[in-house]
Amino acid sequence: MDMDGEINGEAVGQCLSSFIDDGSIESHRYYLARKTVLEMLKDRGYAVPNSEIELTLPQFRDLYGPKPDVERLRVSTALVSDPSKKILVVFCGPQLVKVSTIRIIGSQIVDKESLSAIILIVENRLTGPAQKALDIFHSKVETFQITDLLVNITKHVLKPRHRVLTAKEKEKLLKKYNLEEKQLPRMSVKDAISRYYGLEKGQVVKVMYTGEITQSHVTYRCVS
Incomplete structure (x- = not known):
């Protein structure tokens, strides 16, 4: 799997269903993606508790349910070496990411100036206007397709x-x-x-x- 998101969502779902238990494919996808995100942040030097990374799939489902609310999946943390540098990870859900989506996310951030970086996890795509609207965050913004994060490539x-x-x-x-x-x-x-x-x-x-x-x-x- 590469990081360019070339894998078809349906194919991914079929792949996951081959080893998934009695829970939903949706919750499994979010579990895998969030785990990779946490490992990625830790490798970048951010403060991430091992207990969060080591959360099992059943424990994840107990916490977030079979159809997780993407807002509850957000991650906010800071660099261990410089706590003033904070990062926010936002799961955008399955819908097309429009300007209105970006504005809603922006309105939910109390102090945009305190963020040095934002990561958006998308399942669909960003529209052209939405891409331009990312400037409202005044910080580095990275976007990943959720399929990019189902496997941690550094562990291959x-x-x-x-x-x-x-x-x-x-x-x-x-x-x-x-x-x-x-x-x-x-x-x-x-x-x-x-x-x-x-x-x-x-x-x-x-x-x-x-x-x-x-x-x-x-x-x-x-x-x-």
């Missing part, structure tokens, strides 16, 4: 491990090998890993490979 057995370098680590790397930033291998800002970690252009990722085929080695990628 064939995926190498990634670690985002700090600005000082990046500077040290360039100095050590006498390189300029443009000489590093590139990674698109739209890449699945870039999106997972919320990376910006210019950030550098350390990529660690292990395995019989790839052998153990390290490389670096600069987001562009």
Whole structure:
């Protein structure tokens, strides 16, 4: 599964139904997506209790019911290293996301200036005007299709491990090998890993490979 949301919703539903228990497919989708979101936030350095991530599907259904209210699924937390930097995750539900949807979400945020980032989880799509209306948030806004989040791509057995370098680590790397930033291998800002970690252009990722085929080695990628 890639992060571009190419999987058909019906196919996903059929896939999930093959191993789902007696609960609803809808609640299972929300459970998987929210779990991945929590893992993603934790990997980005946000404060996320392990108890939330380790919630089981039956426990999730006990809390949110067979047809979860998307407003109750929202996540609000802050960076461990800088509590003043907060993020809000909003599940938009199955409807088309219009300007009115964005305005409603905006009206529910008491202090927009306190948010450094917002993540919107959509099941349909954003209209063109709705995309432009995201400017009302005055912060970075990321959008993910719910199908992008049914599996945590960083946990795939064939995926190498990634670690985002700090600005000082990046500077040290360039100095050590006498390189300029443009000489590093590139990674698109739209890449699945870039999106997972919320990376910006210019950030550098350390990529660690292990395995019989790839052998153990390290490389670096600069987001562009």
